[in-house]
Amino acid sequence: MTTRRLLAxxxxxxxxxxxxxxxxxxxxxxxxxxxxxxxTTAAPTLxxxxxxxxxxxxxxxxxxxxxxDRFATNEPVNGATVEVSADGEAATASPxxxxxxxxxxxxxxxxxxxxxxxxxxVTAADAAxxxxxxxxxxxxAAEGQTGGAQGVSAxxxxxxxxxGLMLGAVMVFLLGVLTTVALTQRGRTRTVAGAALxxxxxxxxxxxxxxxxGEDHSHGDEDKGKAAAVPTGATxxxxxxxxxxxxxxxxxxxxxxxxxVRTIVAKPQEAAQTVQLIGQVIADPxxxxxxxxxxxxxxxxxxxxxxxxxxxxEAGQILAYIAPAVTFVDRSGIQQQIxxxxxxxxxxxxxxxxxxxxxxxxPQRDIEEAxxxxxxxxxxxxxxxxxxxTKEALRAxxxxxxxxxxxxxxxxxxxxxxxxxxxxxPSRLMVEAVAFDPRVANAIKAATAMTxxxxxxxxxxxxxxxxxxxxAIPLLFxxxxxxxxxxxxxxxxxxxxxxxxxxxxVLPRQSVVRNASGQPIVWQHDTPQxxxxxxxxxxxxxxxxxxxxxxxxxxxxxxxxxxxxxxQVR
Numbered sequence: 001m002t003t004r005r006l007l008a009x010x011x012x013x014x015x016x017x018x019x020x021x022x023x024x025x026x027x028x029x030x031x032x033x034x035x036x037x038x039x040t041t042a043a044p045t046l047x048x049x050x051x052x053x054x055x056x057x058x059x060x061x062x063x064x065x066x067x068x069d070r071f072a073t074n075e076p077v078n079g080a081t082v083e084v085s086a087d088g089e090a091a092t093a094s095p096x097x098x099x100x101x102x103x104x105x106x107x108x109x110x111x112x113x114x115x116x117x118x119x120x121x122v123t124a125a126d127a128a129x130x131x132x133x134x135x136x137x138x139x140x141a142a143e144g145q146t147g148g149a150q151g152v153s154a155x156x157x158x159x160x161x162x163x164g165l166m167l168g169a170v171m172v173f174l175l176g177v178l179t180t181v182a183l184t185q186r187g188r189t190r191t192v193a194g195a196a197l198x199x200x201x202x203x204x205x206x207x208x209x210x211x212x213x214g215e216d217h218s219h220g221d222e223d224k225g226k227a228a229a230v231p232t233g234a235t236x237x238x239x240x241x242x243x244x245x246x247x248x249x250x251x252x253x254x255x256x257x258x259x260x261v262r263t264i265v266a267k268p269q270e271a272a273q274t275v276q277l278i279g280q281v282i283a284d285p286x287x288x289x290x291x292x293x294x295x296x297x298x299x300x301x302x303x304x305x306x307x308x309x310x311x312x313x314e315a316g317q318i319l320a321y322i323a324p325a326v327t328f329v330d331r332s333g334i335q336q337q338i339x340x341x342x343x344x345x346x347x348x349x350x351x352x353x354x355x356x357x358x359x360x361x362x363p364q365r366d367i368e369e370a371x372x373x374x375x376x377x378x379x380x381x382x383x384x385x386x387x388x389x390t391k392e393a394l395r396a397x398x399x400x401x402x403x404x405x406x407x408x409x410x411x412x413x414x415x416x417x418x419x420x421x422x423x424x425x426p427s428r429l430m431v432e433a434v435a436f437d438p439r440v441a442n443a444i445k446a447a448t449a450m451t452x453x454x455x456x457x458x459x460x461x462x463x464x465x466x467x468x469x470x471x472a473i474p475l476l477f478x479x480x481x482x483x484x485x486x487x488x489x490x491x492x493x494x495x496x497x498x499x500x501x502x503x504x505x506v507l508p509r510q511s512v513v514r515n516a517s518g519q520p521i522v523w524q525h526d527t528p529q530x531x532x533x534x535x536x537x538x539x540x541x542x543x544x545x546x547x548x549x550x551x552x553x554x555x556x557x558x559x560x561x562x563x564x565x566x567x568q569v570r
Contacts, residue, residue: 037244039530041252046118047528048133053077053122055131056253056528057084059110066093066103067253068122072557074256074263074525076101080124086116086135100257113139241569249523249531249569256529262561263525266505268554271547273500274540275440277475279433279449281490284478287428288488289397291421296414297322299407300391307421309405313396319421321391325412334384341381348374400425403488429482431459433494434472441473443499448543449492454509455483456543457492495540502539504547508560512538512546513567522548523566525557531566 044059049071056067064084068077082093082103093103109116120131239252251261299306300321307319352370355362404422407413413420431449435441441464449457459477467474477494479486507522515521521533536551552558559566 037246037248039244039250042239044135044137045529046133046135048120048131049528050129050131052127052129053124053131054528055120055122055133057118057120057133057135058253059135059137062106062110064093064105064107064110065096066105066120068101068103069253069528072263072265074261074557076257077122077124080122083121085119085121087112110137113137241566243570244530247533248526249533249566250529251531251566251569252529256562259562259565261525261559261566263557264507264511264560266507266548266552266554266556266558268503269506269547270501270503271506271539271541272445272497273502274495274497274542276540277433277435277440277447277494277496279431279475279477279492279494281479281486281488281492282430282432283424283488284428284430287398287400287425289400289423290419291319291394291397291423292416292419293322293392293394293413294416295322295392296325297392297412298325299409299411299413301409302393306407306409307402307405309402311402313400313402313423315396315399317396318393319396320394320407322394322413323391325414338381338384341377341384345374345377345381348377394420396421396423398423398425424488426482426484426486429479429486429488430462431457431477431479431492431494433475433477434469435464435475436472438473440496440498441475444475444496445498446542447477447494447496449477449479449494450543451486451490451492455486457482457486459494495542497542502547502549504539504549505552505554505558506541506545506547507558509540509544509546511558511560511563512536513563515567521567522552523559523563524552525559531559 041058046055046057048055052071054069054071054074058065058067066082066084068080068082069075070077078095078100080103084091084093084105084107086107087109089107089109091105091107093105096102096104114137116135116137118133118135120133122129122131239254241249241251241255244250251259300323302318302320307313313319348370352367352374355367355370359367400423402421403424404419406418407420444461447459447461449459451457458480460480462476462478464476465474511522512520513522515533515535519535520538521535523531524534526532534551534556537549539547539549541547
């Protein structure tokens with residue numbers, strides 16, 4: 001009978017404990033807003049903002065550090081006058097040397113535990129505002145600042161100032177009393193004590209006694225304008241960026257400064273419709289050249305040696321020489337012809353000398369013929385002699401950079417089809433792309449290109465080909481002011497603007513990153529130290545900007561600089 005009573009009492013106690021624990025779980029939101037995760041900071045923290053400024057105040061011992069930024073851009077505010085008032089005490093914060101937008105002061109009220117209504121007056125060069133928030137200083141933090149009590153008195157003081165610890169102490173005391181009764185008494189008293197013991201045990205296990213530390217009972221916008229609720233705890237741990245259970249990021253202000261996080265307020269805009277094309281960098285026909293040999297021969301370096309890839313050369317500069325390749329048979333034939341010509345030269349010179357001695361007695365015509373014959377033989381000898389010794393000079397056709405060198409010293413080259421050097425003028429480059437839709441080729445108004453390393457290229461459409469290439473229309477663009485390091489054959493992605501417009505939010509391209517699943521996202525600056533990932537649907541506008549078609553609401557603060565670094569926080 002006693003066992004049945006104990007089981008029945010246990011069931012009743014469990015049924016009473018369950019509904020108490022269910023609605024009291026930590027982080028539960030009772031309003032219409034999306035529940036936000038509870039962030040435990042290493043020190044008492046106050047967060048507040050206005051239309052101009054965003055402020056985070058952190059209590060470190062007896063010192064209050066104030067981080068002041070622009071609300072729209074998250075840029076630190078330097079040179080401002082920051083006056084902090086709380087508990088009837090007003091003090092002006094002084095800038096921290098070597099830190100941007102950080103101010104400090106040592107108020108006396110910071111050593112008092114409890115809730116402090118803080119009013120911060122900010123006067124900058126171009127704006128002034130009044131920020132209001134609440135800073136919760138726990139008893140443990142206050143005692144740490146004043147030296148603290150030791151031993152039992154410190155523990156009792158902490159229990160008296162913390163309702164959760166007080167309730168926990170009462171529960172532990174009741175558990176001890178009920179355990180004693182259950183072990184020493186008999187009959188109905190023992191049954192009731194056992195049931196109460198089980199009920200209190202279930203209640204403690206459910207965490208109901210300590211669940212109100214982070215409960216959110218906000219309704220709508222009734223708390224708008226107050227400081228963001230950030231539960232604090234003097235854990236002594238150093239503050240560092242971390243990913244919260246809901247996927248958002250907690251990034252303290254000092255970390256935001258290190259990462260150079262900047263934001264922009266999203267505004268709806270109209271942008272041109274665009275299409276993406278694939279292309280590659282090519283040399284301008286008037287800004288590139290090939291060097292080829294006109295005869296077979298052996299390569300010999302020039303006076304400055306053979307040019308290397310990447311070397312700058314000038315038009316007309318000698319790059320190398322080609323010594324003619326003459327076979328033994330050809331050489332013998334040429335030498336025989338030279339010997340014959342020289343023999344005829346000797347005979348012609350002797351005949352001319354005799355005729356000149358007989359000048360007046362012989363016809364003048366014979367003398368002139370002898371002179372013409374002698375001059376012709378001399379020209380024949382001059383034409384035959386270089387065939388064995390004269391080298392062909394290979395000269396640069398244009399000024400530019402050597403992009404290919406296909407020869408080595410002593411190499412024998414044959415034929416005219418072999419390209420020995422390629423030279424490109426880096427200031428005259430083009431992009432060749434292909435379009436499969438004729439309507440796109442005829443509707444392009446402007447275009448930009450993006451290289452693999454993120455370099456943006458401004459393009460000017462020159463025209464399109466009338467001959468299809470693999471069922472696609474070749475398009476030719478000129479690059480305006482090509483950047484250094486751009487190579488011929490380098491692939492690029494083109495964004496061409498066509499007829500029509502689209503509505504959305506224009507953001508810098510670096511604002512859009514990809515999450516672990518490859519989905520494009522942007523990081524929204526939700527609260528001063530919290531960032532939320534927003535999946536988006538995008539359309540490129542040009543090489544530097546994108547149009548957000550869905551996923552971002554107007555007025556949201558979106559990270560522009562530092563989004564890639566935030567995306568790596570784990």
